[in-house]
Amino acid sequence: MTPADQHDTLSASRTVRAAAFSVHIFTAMGAGIALIALLEAVREHWAAMFAWLGTALVIDALDGPLARRLDVVRMQPDWSGEVLDLVVDFVTYVFVPAYAITASGLLLPLAAPLLGAGIVVTGALYFADRRMKTPDNHFRGFPALWNAVAFYLFLLRLSPALSSLIVALLIVLTFVPFNVIHPVRVERLRGLTLSLIGLWAVLAIITLIYDFNVATPVAVALCVIAVYVVASDAVIRLLKSAAA
Template sequence: MDQRTPKPLPQGSSMQRAAAFSVHVFTALGAGVALLALMEAVREHWTAMFWWLGVALVIDGVDGPMARRLDVVGLQPNWSGEVLDLVVDFVTYVFVPAYAITASGMLWPLAAPVLGVGISVSGALYFADRRMKSDDNHFRGFPGLWNMAAFYLFLLHWPPAASSLAVAILIVLTFMPFHVVHPVRVARLRWLTLGLIGAGTVLAILTLIDDFEPGTAVTIALCAIGLYVVGSDSAIRLIRSLNA
């Protein structure tokens, strides 16, 4: 752990500084939610685990705008919201899903521990990569969205061989130079992306309510949305190169 010299307290009332610090507490609450999700995973209550991971997603989506509105960087300079966010994101996006994927019986028994370690290691490396985002705000490589990968594995009920292969491919894709759309920060087709993400959220909630038996139509729609998020930028770049 590196030791940094504390910065002097900035200008601002004690109430403003307390409000700013409360955003850090809110972000850190995601780590507590991750523990609750892990406890459900250990009990093999997979649907309950995903409900808690959904709560973590809401926290992750809300804390950034809150931090900017309350000027957390200026009022609490001794606390790194960026580091805190990465720590919480690792346990909610990578570590808890890695356990679920490994312990759920979806993978080959001999391959499961190896792939689980691969998820954890590749996810940790990805979160430390300063190139994780491109200049146009796309994610570079598979962006460690193992909570989403786990969701689709539970949804599709593939045989262990297919699930193991899919996980291995995603681990490799973590380090590949292709781009994945960021649902908010990528300007191109943002209206379409946000619309599909909203629809996918509703369908995911219905899937959890139905305990991962939502029916064929919902499953196909969710797969189409997932393919758009992961593959739309690569498809657009390919079309442009062919038309050049």
Template sequence: MDSLKPDSDALATPAHRAAAFSVHVFTALGAGVALLAMLEAVREHWTAMFWWLGVALIIDGLDGPMARRLDVMTVQPHWSGDVLDLVVDFATYVFVPAYAITASGMLLPLAAPILGVGIAVTGALYFADRRMKSDDNHFRGFPGLWNIAAFYLFLLHPQPVLASLAVATLIALTFVPFHVIHPVRVVRLRRLTLSLMVVWAVLAIDVLARDFDVGVPITALLSAIGIYVVASDSAIRLLRSLKA
């Protein structure tokens, strides 16, 4: 793979450019996956929808390292990988989950369309916010992970009042300046975080394989990992402030 990375003093060869552009195509494939997830959501095949959103997560996790390895920004300067990534992420992280949350019947009927619009609008604003990440790679505010929020709603299946309040709270937290860890890029407790992400992925696959029919232990462990990701940085900062 290193041989495909062009020397900074030489023009990229056609092979270099083709390899680099293929990363953009791979990223854009996430948009097609979003459409497949949406088709399943419209049919109320919720588990199938989450399988496709899981595929989108895999694409999103792989395209960045591939782009850096092939120096895509230099080899294909006319194509913005950052913009492409945001477009695809909005579809898979926000828009399709917003539809699922709104149409699932889990929210209060009168609140559902309002909250669905709130998810779409605040998600779009968040993706346009240049401050969405801190200098130490934490997300600033609730990071628009509505695919994960939808997964937990389907897993926990709370009463409509509680589900509606939870969604409204996450919408509000989008613009609250607390920090949420990036599971890969945050250095602090990285080994623990990555280990928990592997556990989370295995359990999530098990949940989908069982069509969300899992027991309390799996539900509790998934919930604990979710709380760790969202609240661990705030807890650490609070403890440090108390010690000071």
């Protein structure tokens, strides 16, 4: 190999490594977006907060495929994309939503600080649990999707007592071994699941545009999709057991 060829090879290698590292930067941008979402929450601009959290959700959906395509694990072995992803997921899925749930007046005043602390403590433990995913890519227990919980609490505007009860129940369900489908990675009914998630995204955007003042059919559709995600695996297993 000539010196020129060696130079070209080294330059190409650096370019590939730089592209791989850019995926880590892309993932880390989610943390910056979480800060912006928190600032909106402090101002009680709730729809804007959810819009930023939705942006972070898009990043979370794209960074994995990008990392696999660019072989980030091999090209950047000194940087853990898995740890980075968990750090960003914690602030976007747990910490910022916990603040919104606690500070928005949706919960009983005396219970709100305790429940908020319960959300972040159990969320941290959940992300540290190596058993959080089943072999068939389901989540084990309530998967700390507190951004979604916050969204539905703002949408439904239940009584503070009922909202507090729901949050307390979900905190407990974090450690109950039932399965919740991963919208992308679970193969069973993937086409139906992805279609419903796409519909959910459209309805969620409409909801934020109208600052949660949407017609009843929109709210009902959003709730039905949530029930499907949470309960479909349990229903399928129950039907299989009954048929056996």
